[in-house]
Amino acid sequence: MARPETIVSKIWNKHVVHQEAGKPDLMYIDLHLVHEVTSPQAFESLSLNNRKVRRPDLTYATMDHNVPTKDRDVVKDQIANKQMETLRQNCKDHDIPLADMAHPDQGIVHVIGPQLGLTQPGKTIVCGDSHTSTHGAFGALAFGIGTSEVEHVLATQTLQQEQPKTLNVHVEGDLGPGVTAKDLILAIIAKFGVRFGTGYVMEYTGDAIRNLSMEGRMTVCNMSIEAGARAGLISPDQKTIDYLEGKEYVPEGAAFTELADSWLNLATDEGAVYDKTVTINAAEIEPQVSWGTNPGMCVPVSGATPSLDDVDHREDVKRALEYMGLKENQPMTSIAIDHVFIGSCTNSRIGDLKKAAAIVEGKQVNPQVRAIVVPGSFGVKLEAEKEGLDTIFKQAGFEWRESGCSMCLGMNDDIVPPAGRCASTSNRNFEGRQGNGARTHLVSPEMAAAAAIEGHFVDVRKFAGVPN
Amino acid sequence: MEAIQEHKGLVYPLNRTNVDTDQIIPKQFLKRIERTGFGKFLFYHWRFDDDGNERADFGLNKPAYQDATILLAGENFGCGSSREHAPWALLDYGFRVIIAPSFADIFYNNALKNGIIPIQLDESLLKQWMRQAEESALVLDVDLEGQRIVDGHEHEVHFDIPAFHKEKLLNGLDEIALTLKLEKKIEAYEKALGK
Numbered sequence: 216m217a218r219p220e221t222i223v224s225k226i227w228n229k230h231v232v233h234q235e236a237g238k239p240d241l242m243y244i245d246l247h248l249v250h251e252v253t254s255p256q257a258f259e260s261l262s263l264n265n266r267k268v269r270r271p272d273l274t275y276a277t278m279d280h281n282v283p284t285k286d287r288d289v290v291k292d293q294i295a296n297k298q299m300e301t302l303r304q305n306c307k308d309h310d311i312p313l314a315d316m317a318h319p320d321q322g323i324v325h326v327i328g329p330q331l332g333l334t335q336p337g338k339t340i341v342c343g344d345s346h347t348s349t350h351g352a353f354g355a356l357a358f359g360i361g362t363s364e365v366e367h368v369l370a371t372q373t374l375q376q377e378q379p380k381t382l383n384v385h386v387e388g389d390l391g392p393g394v395t396a397k398d399l400i401l402a403i404i405a406k407f408g409v410r411f412g413t414g415y416v417m418e419y420t421g422d423a424i425r426n427l428s429m430e431g432r433m434t435v436c437n438m439s440i441e442a443g444a445r446a447g448l449i450s451p452d453q454k455t456i457d458y459l460e461g462k463e464y465v466p467e468g469a470a471f472t473e474l475a476d477s478w479l480n481l482a483t484d485e486g487a488v489y490d491k492t493v494t495i496n497a498a499e500i501e502p503q504v505s506w507g508t509n510p511g512m513c514v515p516v517s518g519a520t521p522s523l524d525d526v527d528h529r530e531d532v533k534r535a536l537e538y539m540g541l542k543e544n545q546p547m548t549s550i551a552i553d554h555v556f557i558g559s560c561t562n563s564r565i566g567d568l569k570k571a572a573a574i575v576e577g578k579q580v581n582p583q584v585r586a587i588v589v590p591g592s593f594g595v596k597l598e599a600e601k602e603g604l605d606t607i608f609k610q611a612g613f614e615w616r617e618s619g620c621s622m623c624l625g626m627n628d629d630i631v632p633p634a635g636r637c638a639s640t641s642n643r644n645f646e647g648r649q650g651n652g653a654r655t656h657l658v659s660p661e662m663a664a665a666a667a668i669e670g671h672f673v674d675v676r677k678f679a680g681v682p683n
Numbered sequence: 684m685e686a687i688q689e690h691k692g693l694v695y696p697l698n699r700t701n702v703d704t705d706q707i708i709p710k711q712f713l714k715r716i717e718r719t720g721f722g723k724f725l726f727y728h729w730r731f732d733d734d735g736n737e738r739a740d741f742g743l744n745k746p747a748y749q750d751a752t753i754l755l756a757g758e759n760f761g762c763g764s765s766r767e768h769a770p771w772a773l774l775d776y777g778f779r780v781i782i783a784p785s786f787a788d789i790f791y792n793n794a795l796k797n798g799i800i801p802i803q804l805d806e807s808l809l810k811q812w813m814r815q816a817e818e819s820a821l822v823l824d825v826d827l828e829g830q831r832i833v834d835g836h837e838h839e840v841h842f843d844i845p846a847f848h849k850e851k852l853l854n855g856l857d858e859i860a861l862t863l864k865l866e867k868k869i870e871a872y873e874k875a876l877g878k
């Protein structure tokens with residue numbers, strides 16, 4: 216029998232165009248996703264050098280980062296408008312399909328890829344965005360690149376890459392009721408740190424991962440970058456196939472059956488060797504809340520901010536607590552919030568919205584809190600509206616918006632004001648991420664919904680209406 | 684990209700770990716469609732208060748560091764967003780060398796592609812220079828060809844850098860032009876796999 220292989224090495228070997236000793240491999244890229252913020256300089260340089268886009272048919276663009284989420288007819292921000300206009304023109308000039316602001320397929324780039332079936336197992340996928348790792352949930356090798364690399368892919372449909380090392384993140388046991396994929400990935404980062412994945416591609420394995428829905432798997436892979444890894448992936452299984460069947464860009468009939476077989480064959484072989492393995496027990500994980508200014512600064516909701524005497528990087532922790540307006544040893548449930556954001560490429564899919572809606576149904580958002588829901592794509596928004604989720608949210612006092620990145624990074628008007636405190640389902644709690652001086656606490660959609668009602672963090676498992 | 688063989692310059696010590704690209708260049712400056720002019724926004728909210736006035740307590744604003752071109756930082760420098768605006772801002776401000784115990788992968792690549800030398804050095808060594816630079820002016824001479832750094836006390840340190848990264852920096856190579864030389868192979872690959 217052939218030597219057992221990991222999914223990473225299987226995908227890698229199928230994509231090497233050229234190999235030379237002492238140099239990175241030249242890798243073929245199957246899908247290049249493009250958005251308005253990290254592409255203009257790449258297109259400009261392409262034109263300056265008289266180069267053209269090699270494979271517009273393997274390129275797909277949308278606008279998500281700075282689109283307004285309400286009153287879209289006129290974009291008031293002229294600089295943002297120019298950036299979007301530039302993307303329109305570039306796509307037109309180079310024949311690249313574009314899900315423009317009013318297009319039914321518009322949405323956050325990492326939400327629409329899977330939704331349209333552009334994302335498929337075994338593909339190499341890149342995008343000028345670090346959360347490209349999301350697509351790894353389907354067993355694709357997907358990673359974020361810079362603008363120079365965007366230009367390289369546009370011009371050549373390849374990238375020069377060194378073969379990454381592999382890291383097996385093995386999650387034993389199963390998550391308890393009310394504990395979500397978001398809590399799992401936050402707990403992993405809290406336990407192993409924001410750098411443990413640097414230089415690796417992570418593969419998530421184990422029962423807890425197998426039992427996650429495809430959406431949960433996307434949430435986990437999404438935040439691989441927050442652990443330092445450029446890519447995180449999960450071997451495909453029947454769930455992957457079921458999810459993709461019938462999607463717009465997925466072949467049908469016999470072609471699909473054949474494809475599905477090849478997808479299953481990609482899964483890491485029994486006995487394959489990883490460069491490193493870490494293990495965590497899912498059963499021990501509680502709902503998480505971040506307290507600091509990087510995603511590793513995170514504790515169970517029953518916990519408290521750290522004590523300065525117990526930490527390694529005392530100065531950094533002190534700075535983070537100061538920025539966050541918190542004291543040491545402060546219980547998480549004592550922290551009052553004034554903003555709630557349910558959205559972002561981590562948690563804005565239909566399942567996320569359903570779970571949050573189940574929690575707020577029939578209740579009222581705390582009067583101190585401004586709460587918004589931003590569906591990850593136009594498609595998600597429509598589906599949610601069909602199920603009446605918009606009504607549930609609106610009746611509870613949430614604002615219901617158009618899709619985009621929104622308050623995840625506040626490039627549009629959706630920002631948290633200075634010293635504002637937000638329970639957010641996004642992936643980054645960096646200083647100023649949601650607005651200058653804004654304080655971000657990363658949580659699951661369920662935890663965000665419960666915090667919106669109570670006005671402070673609560674253990675969602677003790678909260679009435681928690682779906683098991 | 685501009686080639687770089689050697690760089691001698693004043694050090695600015697940024698004694699913080701996990702400096703993310705949101706701090707290096709905040710989102711409100713990402714709407715521009717140019718590659719240049721980001722230097723004035725570097726570390727924007729650390730350098731300036733809400734009214735746009737310089738914060739006197741932030742090191743980079745101190746007169747002693749005005750001409751700094753070498754940045755020393757803590758581990759995991761450049762984590763977070765893939766925005767290449769981060770190295771553009773650093774370069775535009777004047778930084779040509781960044782020395783840290785570790786870098787985030789995407790940032791490291793982005794720096795290389797813009798002619799910034801990212802040097803990974805042992806933390807204990809770095810700490811010494813960090814302290815020196817905090818106390819008085821520290822000038823380092825970085826010799827990329829010889830892979831060594833010399834400080835004002837003739838103290839010499841060797842550093843590692845992958846050979847092809849080094850070559851790229853030394854010659855300011857256009858990576859796309861190099862890849863396009865392999866166009867035939869790309870075509871053959873596409874044909875063979877029906878892509």
Ligand code: SF4
Pocket residue numbers: 279280323324325344346559560561619620623624641642
């Ligand atoms: S939702 Fe946030 S993290 Fe995701 S792509 Fe948009 S800005 Fe980036």
